[in-house]
Amino acid sequence: xxxxxxQINPIVQDSVIHNTKTLTNLHSLTASLFGVxxxxxxxxxxxxxxxxxxxxxxxxxxFYVFKLAPGSLAEGRSVLDTGRYYKGALELWTxxxxxxxxxxxxxxxxxxxxxxx
Amino acid sequence: MPPLxxxxxxxxxxxxxxxxxxxxxxxxxxxxxxYSASPLFSLFSPPESSKTWTIYENLLLACLRxxxxxxxxxxxxxxxxxxGGNDERIQALKGLVKEAEATDNSELEQVLKEYEAILANDxxxxxxxxxxxxxxxxxxxxAEASEALVQFLDFxxxxxxxxxxxxxxxxxxxxxxxxIYAQEEALVIAPNAWNLHAxxxxxxxxxxxxxxxxxxxxxxxxxxxxxxxxxxxxxxYLRGYYGLKRVTDKLLDKDSKQKKPSDSDEVTxxxxxxxxxxxxxxxxxxxDIVRKYDAKDPLWQGYDSGEVAAARACLSETSQNMVR
Amino acid sequence: xxxxxxxxxxxxPQLFYWILIPITIVMVLTGVLRHxxxxxxxxxxxxxxxxxxxxxxxxxHGAALRTNYHVLSRxxxxxxxxxxxxxxxxxxxxxxxNQKGQPPANPMTDPNAMEGMMGMMxxxxxxIIPNTLIMSWINAFFSGYVIMKLPFPITIKFxxxxxxxxxxxxxxxxxxxxxxxxxxxxxxxxxxYVFLLGSDNAASQIAQxxxxxxxxxxxxxxxxxxxxxxxAEAENLAVIEHYSVLDGIEERLLERIKV
Numbered sequence: 001x002x003x004x005x006x007q008i009n010p011i012v013q014d015s016v017i018h019n020t021k022t023l024t025n026l027h028s029l030t031a032s033l034f035g036v037x038x039x040x041x042x043x044x045x046x047x048x049x050x051x052x053x054x055x056x057x058x059x060x061x062x063f064y065v066f067k068l069a070p071g072s073l074a075e076g077r078s079v080l081d082t083g084r085y086y087k088g089a090l091e092l093w094t095x096x097x098x099x100x101x102x103x104x105x106x107x108x109x110x111x112x113x114x115x116x117x
Numbered sequence: 118m119p120p121l122x123x124x125x126x127x128x129x130x131x132x133x134x135x136x137x138x139x140x141x142x143x144x145x146x147x148x149x150x151x152y153s154a155s156p157l158f159s160l161f162s163p164p165e166s167s168k169t170w171t172i173y174e175n176l177l178l179a180c181l182r183x184x185x186x187x188x189x190x191x192x193x194x195x196x197x198x199x200x201g202g203n204d205e206r207i208q209a210l211k212g213l214v215k216e217a218e219a220t221d222n223s224e225l226e227q228v229l230k231e232y233e234a235i236l237a238n239d240x241x242x243x244x245x246x247x248x249x250x251x252x253x254x255x256x257x258x259x260a261e262a263s264e265a266l267v268q269f270l271d272f273x274x275x276x277x278x279x280x281x282x283x284x285x286x287x288x289x290x291x292x293x294x295x296x297i298y299a300q301e302e303a304l305v306i307a308p309n310a311w312n313l314h315a316x317x318x319x320x321x322x323x324x325x326x327x328x329x330x331x332x333x334x335x336x337x338x339x340x341x342x343x344x345x346x347x348x349x350x351x352x353x354y355l356r357g358y359y360g361l362k363r364v365t366d367k368l369l370d371k372d373s374k375q376k377k378p379s380d381s382d383e384v385t386x387x388x389x390x391x392x393x394x395x396x397x398x399x400x401x402x403x404x405d406i407v408r409k410y411d412a413k414d415p416l417w418q419g420y421d422s423g424e425v426a427a428a429r430a431c432l433s434e435t436s437q438n439m440v441r
Numbered sequence: 442x443x444x445x446x447x448x449x450x451x452x453x454p455q456l457f458y459w460i461l462i463p464i465t466i467v468m469v470l471t472g473v474l475r476h477x478x479x480x481x482x483x484x485x486x487x488x489x490x491x492x493x494x495x496x497x498x499x500x501x502h503g504a505a506l507r508t509n510y511h512v513l514s515r516x517x518x519x520x521x522x523x524x525x526x527x528x529x530x531x532x533x534x535x536x537x538x539n540q541k542g543q544p545p546a547n548p549m550t551d552p553n554a555m556e557g558m559m560g561m562m563x564x565x566x567x568x569i570i571p572n573t574l575i576m577s578w579i580n581a582f583f584s585g586y587v588i589m590k591l592p593f594p595i596t597i598k599f600x601x602x603x604x605x606x607x608x609x610x611x612x613x614x615x616x617x618x619x620x621x622x623x624x625x626x627x628x629x630x631x632x633x634y635v636f637l638l639g640s641d642n643a644a645s646q647i648a649q650x651x652x653x654x655x656x657x658x659x660x661x662x663x664x665x666x667x668x669x670x671x672x673a674e675a676e677n678l679a680v681i682e683h684y685s686v687l688d689g690i691e692e693r694l695l696e697r698i699k700v
Binding site: 240241271272273274275298301304305306308314339341342343345346348349387391392394395398402 | 490491494495498499501502505506509510511512513514517521686687690691692693694695697698
């Protein structure tokens with residue numbers, strides 16, 4: 001978006017921060033729970049990471065369906081367009097995966113260690 | 118929209134203010150008089166948050182507005198216990214209570230002297246400076262108030278609130294050019310505030326109406342642009358549409374009467390057809406808003422009833438003209 | 442090729458109770474402590490005198506005009522610009538107009554600058570001190586044990602980091618010692634802090650470091666000559682090519698509400 005367009009249709013920085021923060025918090029909490037379940041299931045190497053990626057995309061999807069879709073479909077946006085709340089689609093689908101990863105690894109390791117000790 | 122208790126007090130109507138003030142005794146009863154710093158005690162008392170203190174402040178203002186001075190004093194007392202009597206904001210609130218209780222001019226003079234004493238000690242005390250200016254204005258000493266405000270703005274050039282107050286002060290004296298200048302300064306600080314855009318549009322419109330100085334045509338053209346911008350920033354903004362309708366009516370009216378080329382090349386008027394379209398759109402939107410408001414549509418109840426009434430009057434006037 | 446049987450180690454379950462849990466609890470508690478320490482140490486901004494405020498606000502005013510010039514029409518922008526440029530260049534807003542052009546005072550002697558540096562020092566201290574303490578505590582008490590196995594394979598390069606203090610050559614690098622659990626905690630405890638302290642916490646040091654990097658330099662960085670900053674701002678204002686959001690707004694609005 002060009003500078004001039006941004007001045008015509010301004011984006012309020014506070015709202016952007018709030019939206020991102022909500023999503024990040026949701027993901028860091030759920031990621032730790034996914035870690036617990038992955039550890040208890042005893043998943044190893046790739047399966048663990050695939051499990052995490054699949055689940056966190058599902059979380060994003062559920063977040064979209066329950067939180068974003070009512071507002072953004074009402075505005076006449078196409079399905080899965082997150083432009084009303086986030087700057088880019090990546091912000092909803094991929095960046096939370098990396099935010100939650102450390103928490104996931106922590107709890108995964110912990111519970112894997114506890115269960116398989 | 119936040120609950121009634123947390124909304125900024127100035128935005129409340131009289132009925133809402135009364136409603137808030139009536140909740141005050143209960144709120145005072147439910148919350149402890151003071152919060153202890155000891156962690157053991159805090160386990161057993163309701164949690165303290167910044168919201169609590171916003172509510173206390175709003176209750177204080179509402180009680181003053183409805184004349185319930187005893188409750189107001191209780192609120193103030195708790196604020197003083199929490200923040201100490203020397204906090205700038207608390208000092209201003211104390212002064213406010215005294216102002217409200219003053220019965221004649223000499224008592225107000227007394228309060229004014231106190232403010233000046235505080236300011237002599239510490240000339241950067243923003244809340245007290247603002248109270249002093251407001252008091253001067255309330256006492257009818259407009260010239261002194263605007264002088265004090267200009268002085269205040271000299272060191273706090275980025276205070277949008279003060280610029281708006283100054284603009285309002287100038288407007289009340291009919292100094293349109295100055296009022297517009299001050300309002301524009303406020304806009305530079307808060308560029309996306311649609312209410313400020315609409316307000317500036319109103320000022321420009323008034324300046325054009327008065328026709329005392331300059332070129333009314335240029336004022337009208339900019340006023341039109343300001344209203345457009347405020348609607349662009351906030352869909353369904355009643356004041357914006359109302360202003361847009363008034364200004365386009367005026368422009369169309371004028372166009373038919375006198376076809377004077379605008380002597381200012383700065384702000385140019387759009388094509389007459391565009392103005393007509395805007396006028397139509399504004400009329401339609403105002404009609405929509407009034408109809409939905411009257412039909413008690415739950416999504417359209419956020420408007421001020423006085424503003425809707427003004428829109429209704431404006432619409433009926435138009436339709437009468439059409440019939441004629 | 443026959444499958445290599447995975448290495449198995451028999452570990453005393455007591456290792457969990459006496460190493461893993463204490464380290465985790467200590468890490469969580471330090472995070473909480475750091476949060477409250479930063480809340481308590483947040484200094485209330487010191488009262489500046491009226492001249493200093495005026496200088497700072499005037500600069501902010503110039504910056505506001507520079508970023509938001511688009512709300513004004515050309516004429517009113519130009520009056521403001523000329524007014525501000527003149528004021529900035531003549532030094533009318535300076536705290537001490539007669540000191541213009543002199544080199545800035547040594548930040549060590551200027552009490553205001555010292556204040557800002559102290560704030561930074563405090564923040565850094567709040568990060569460094571607990572880290573060194575915990576590291577040395579773990580090294581002193583818990584080194585030489587292997588406590589856990591990572592659930593995913595990693596390359597041999599990590600061996601020296603994860604198995605610090607465990608001199609076993611052939612052990613799978615997936616086995617990790619207490620110090621690596623500490624590192625995992627540093628990175629991964631964010632969710633605990635979110636849960637305990639809410640999302641605005643100052644507990645996680647990773648988040649704090651990222652914040653510190655992103656933080657733009659304040660309008661009045663200590664040790665800079667204000668008269669130079671005013672000159673620079675005046676230049677910035679002078680080169681602005683003005684346009685207004687009000688240009689062609691009528692057509693834009695019609696387009697928008699017709700949809």
